[in-house]
Amino acid sequence: MTRVLIEDYPHRRAGHCGSGALRDLIDWAGSGWDGPPSEALVFGMGGGLGFQYFQIPGLMPPIYFVGRTADMELDLCARLGIETERKQTDDAELGWSWVADELDAGRPVMVWADILELPYLRVRLSNTRHDIVVIGYDTDADIAYVVDNDRDGFQAVPLPVLAKARNSSGFPDRNRHATYPMRFPDRLPDLLPVARDAAAAAVANLHGTDQVSAGGSELHLPGGSGIFGLAGVERFCGDIARWPVELDPNDLMIALHSIRVFVEKAGTGGGLFRRLQAGFCHEVAELTGDLAFRAAADAYDTCAQTWSRLAALATTETPDHGEIALCAAKLPAAEHRAVDALAAAAG
Structure with missing residues (x-):
């Protein structure tokens, strides 16, 4: 049996999944400016504010709009000197190995998961680009421990369920086990x-x-x-x-x-x-x-x-x-x- 859990992970609820997840990760790494950053500070540092409007004939509602850029998370990391990349694969075993390798080394890891497939959420709409952080797993119980901006504490998710959420073909596109391993600098820039x-x-x-x-x-x-x-x-x-x-x-x-x-x-x-x-x-x-x-x-x-x-x-x-x-x-x-x-x- 293997059980790994990053104890005392500094998770707090947030209004936005990406900036909430990154705020927690920066706090875990012991970084910040005059203390850990707020969710708002992290969001703004991503430079991701924007607007994109779609008209979609034949669908209901016939519109979709969003107020942020698609890659705010990667842009934030680049701006702050956090080494990362978005790794994606169609191979579920490989996708999980990226997560497990980080956890085995004592590092939490951010991933994409479709909110429609996460059992602790009550939603009817799909979003395959929802950011969550995996902080542990238990092979005997066949579960992973994740934190989510919309819930307090960690959530236990069956590994097969998490794998399905991480390889969903829902809206807006297939997430393909997207995983963001991160290496934090000793000090954030001014x-x-x-x-x-x-x-x-x-x-x-x-x-x-x-x-x-x-x-x-x-x-x-x-x-x-x-x-x-x-x-x-x-x-x-x-x-x-x-x-x-x-x-x-x-x-x-x-x-x-x-x-x-x-x-x-x-x-x-x-x-x-x-x-x-x-x-x-x-x-x-x-x-x-x-x-x-x-x-x-x-x-x-x-x-x-x-x-x-x-x-x-x-x-x-x-x-x-x-x-x-x-x-x-x-x-x-x-x-x-x-x-x-x-x-x-x-x-």
Whole structure:
């Protein structure tokens, strides 16, 4: 029998799977700036804020949008000097050996798993790129121990179930036992220069000028590659105003309810990741005294609040389509102001 468990792993709940998992891993490695980083600081340091909007005819809902880049996790590691790669395979035995080798060496390891296949979650939608951290396994009991941003403590998952979740062909694509072995530096780079670099990356994402990240795994769905950045926000907000005449009542209700899912419920940290970005800017300003980051924090607070208000209006019992359209019409300006403030912080 083999039983391995990394004791006292510093796990806390988080609003977003990737930044929560990386926050815990950085804390486990004993790194940070003036103490372990917050989830928001980790998210912002990834430079992953963005927007991508898909129109998918024939599916319901007929839209999909996301507020982060596909490879924020790899980009964060590259920026902080954390050595890693995303290893993928169709061979389940090889895929598990990557995990077991890390655990046997005393290192926790981040992997992708489809949320629809994880037994401790109660979800109806698939997401094959959900980040969890494996912190142990027991061959006699045939289980692995994992931590997840949506649950306290560790979860015991049967090894065959975990293997299925790690090789799912669900949405948005097959995850192929994706595994991220990491080697942490003795010391993270100085905060302010890295924060400015991350801010510049997010600005490039939203201007639609830098969509291929370190891993190059941007989304491609049946509707095409989507509309990026601020142009995508503008198209999405314009489309909302036309939904009442383009969709039948049932499809309209489904599309409106999907807004809340994508903005608040789908592991975004609230406000389509804008609340996490605001927290990043607030924390950089607090730790460094940088006034430009303080201004960017305020702008992203407003932006996040506008996205959250849209989500709330879209899911009232009797939605007011005029009010929804008016709120959506305010979003492009809020996004532009926030991006401009972030560009000033980036220098």
